[in-house]
Amino acid sequence: KSVEPIYSTDDAEQALTFFDGYPYNHPISIGRDVTCTLYDAGHILGSAISIIRVKKNGRICTIGYTGDIGRFDKPIINDPTLEFAQEDRKVDLLIMESTYGNREHEPVVDLKPHLKKEIVKTYNRGGSVIIPSFAFGRTQELLYFLHELYNENEVPRLPVYVDSPLATEITRVFGEHPEVYDQETHETFLEQKKNPFSFKQVHFTKSVEESMALNREKKPHIVISASGMCEAGRILHHLRFKIHNSKNTILIVGYMAMHTLGRRILEEGSKYEKSGRSGAPPMLKFFNKEYPLKAHVVKLGGFSAHGDKNEMLRFVKKSNLQIKRIAVVHGEEDQSVSFAGHLNKEGFAAFVPKKGETLQIQP
Secondary structure, eight states: OOOOOOOHHHHHHHHTTOOOOOOOOOEEEEETTTEEEEOOSSSSSTTEEEEEEEEEEEEEEEEEEEEOOSSSSSSSSSSOOOOOOGOOOEEEEEEOOTTTTTTOOGGGGGGHHHHHHHHHHHHHHHHEEEEETTTTTTTHHHHHHHHHHHHHTOOOOOOEEOOOHHHHHHHHHTTGGGGBBOHHHHHHHHGGGGGTTTTTEEEEEOEEEEEEEEHHHOOEEEEEOOOOSSSSSHHHHHHHHHTTTTEEEEEEOSSOOOOSHHHHHHHHEEEEEETOOSSSSOOOEEEEEEEEOSEEEEEGGGGGOOOOOOHHHHHHHHEEEEEEEEEEEESOOOOOOHHHHHHHHTOOOEEEOOOOOOOOOOO
């Protein structure tokens, strides 16, 4: 049964006419006695922590909203802001995410060695590496690390295909904004007159025909494609042609929401790997057909753009914010509840608000 979209492309383009861009660390007047200052959240290109100050009856109430908090010490963009302007430091209520509120990621320093290990193992089997990836942020990060590995001659120089029109366009946008790159990216690539996301072995597919031809490619290669959770897009076709081959590897480099194909691949693949790949492989259904999951499934959890439990605690403990209360949101229930508990143990007044609950904020 067809479902009518609630908005069209024309609606989206019309909405964009109401958007205005602002730099970080610049107070914005958004109404009488209301200002908002955006600070770098270190999550993805342009992500921001919002500090909103409301003046009423001669008093100022300050609300902070973290949005998605990024990881520390990763390349490309800067780390989450820890130093806030004097007038924004006293926060009456901080609304904070909790995507990974009770989990710890693979250390950042292990990311490149782990990626190298899986590429080499797959190449030695004569297989290809399939990477479902978010078009925004994750694809560019993968290209960055692959570029480094190729420069250092650490892996076989397999062709790398970015098969996602959106990822291709976003990579172009990333290349136009070196002003937000961190020092490591400047030193590693820009000072050497190199583009972090472009190198000899990388190919951005330009047509459906190129994508279809890639499905039939027999020689070992690496393909990065969307959607990141394997719910739509060209990645489904790459899986259809490669999921049944035990020479291949499916690299999981991002969050897989419950009830998505990506989550099923991760869970069923992990079980199969833990069993020593004994017995019949799990069957996965998509495109109205069942496929045996014979490809190796490997999770590289450190690629997440979300800070883990320790990194989010680092943000609230190491920043110069003085926080009265923290409302923990944006996470599966167990993650939110656990993270609120961790915050309370650190001496913060944290809670998980209920849907529909009204909060009274006192300066």
